[in-house]
Amino acid sequence: MIKAGILGATGAVGQRFVQLLADHPWFEITALAASERSAGKKYGEVAKWRLDTDLPENVRDITVVSTKPKEVDADIVFSALPAEDAITIEKDFAKAGFVVSSNASSHRMEKDIPLLIPEVNPEHLALIDVQKKKRKWDGCIVTNPNCSTIMMVLTLKPLMKFGIENIHVATMQAVSGAGYEGVSSMAIMDNVIPYIGGEEHKMETETQKLLGTFDGKIVKDAPFWVSAACHRVPVMDGHTMSVWMRSKKNPTPEQVKNAFLKFDPKLGDLPTSPKKAIIVREEPDRPQPRMDRNQGRGMSVSVGRIRAGADNAVQYVCMGHNTVRGAAGASILNAEVLKKKGYL
Known part of the structure; x- marks a missing residue:
């Protein structure tokens, strides 16, 4: 199993990530990150669950951490961060060696960051090699569209x-x-x-x-x-x-x-x-x-x-x-393609 973290885990898209990843055959949720006011508390205590399925039991007692790379135990992070936060936090994670599969709009139009729909433009994943060489990152950022x-x-x-x-x-x-x-x-x-x-x-x-x-x-x-x-x-x-x-x-x-x-x-x-x-x-x-x-x-x-x-x-x-095809599900599908292509 690949260790997965979720950034912005308590928000609407973050909750959808939790729902879709809870029983995923390839990814295991090992970290849930949110704002400082939620950090240190159990996810079940701070996430006001809004979806029409029950909060997955396997994440209810996970302790929320802050959105700092050193606190997140994961190989890949799924970002449901607000754009104004994602612009710096996602780069911090990529610099620290994480693969970042982002739903945020912050980096979509940067020339060396793939904006991906796997059914449409999987060849654009080759931008990851350009990105790593240019920025000297051990990790990378891949985004899904609006x-x-x-x-x-x-x-x-x-x-x-x-x-x-x-x-x-x-x-x-x-x-x-x-x-x-x-x-x-x-x-x-x-x-x-x-x-x-x-x-x-x-x-x-x-x-x-x-x-x-x-x-x-x-x-x-x-x-x-x-x-x-x-x-x-x-x-x-x-x-x-x-x-x-x-x-x-x-x-x-x-x-x-x-x-x-x-x-x-x-x-x-x-x-x-x-x-x-x-x-x-x-x-x-x-x-x-x-x-x-x-x-x-x-x-x-x-x-x-x-x-x-x-x-x-x-x-x-x-x-x-x-919020599925247009957000969390899109980022997860992107991550599955990353694994298939050997980037993860």
Whole structure:
């Protein structure tokens, strides 16, 4: 078993890491790290458990430590830290020889740090060698994208063969993406909030890096642009988005559907990988968060309403579980690929 620590273990994404790693066949939780006010106390005492499963018994009595490398007994750390904390703490861990699989946004766009979706760009893991040589680290940092970006880009990967020219996307994002206390009930009930700070920029820039090409030294951005509009809606879990894709080859909706159906990233030997990365829904009113977010144990992305749009665009709807596929599950899948490729 590989010893695993969780940074930011008491927060919403940290709890999801605990839930998903508690019975993992490759990783054993050996350290839970959080703020100084939680350090020294039992995890069961300080974690206000918010998930719909019981707190795993095997972590309840683990003593929480601070987010300092010398206090964490692990080979890999999964980071659920706030971005403002992750920017220094994650580098401290990498310098100290830890592999850091991060959900934080702090280092995603740094040129020598992989921004990874295993089904999309596993070749970008070679940036780890560039990173270690440049920074003289014994460890490394690997990041997963923004939660909405993951859902969209996973569906764009099989469409790259059509020569994507531009993407428009409008998101409808669940409140859990903002954390348990991120959006007040008075603000979101009977309402839609047409602004999520920084979200649109992340979708527009991260997509280009993810679908870009690695030349042995750097990743060159994909040669198309993305325009995003992001909205918070009164849904608990599951981000939904409408995508307009325009490409050089002008595929029909049927060709796009077939590309989704045939997509096989060949990651079936990884414990967190779903049987189907993309699930196509034929019903006219699907996918829906409440009905589809847990497909593939929360790791599948569902698509539907594939249809012709204006100016030779193809439109479709995609959705996925934002704290599983879009956060903790994504980091865990990244770590499994690291192990498979010999980086862990």
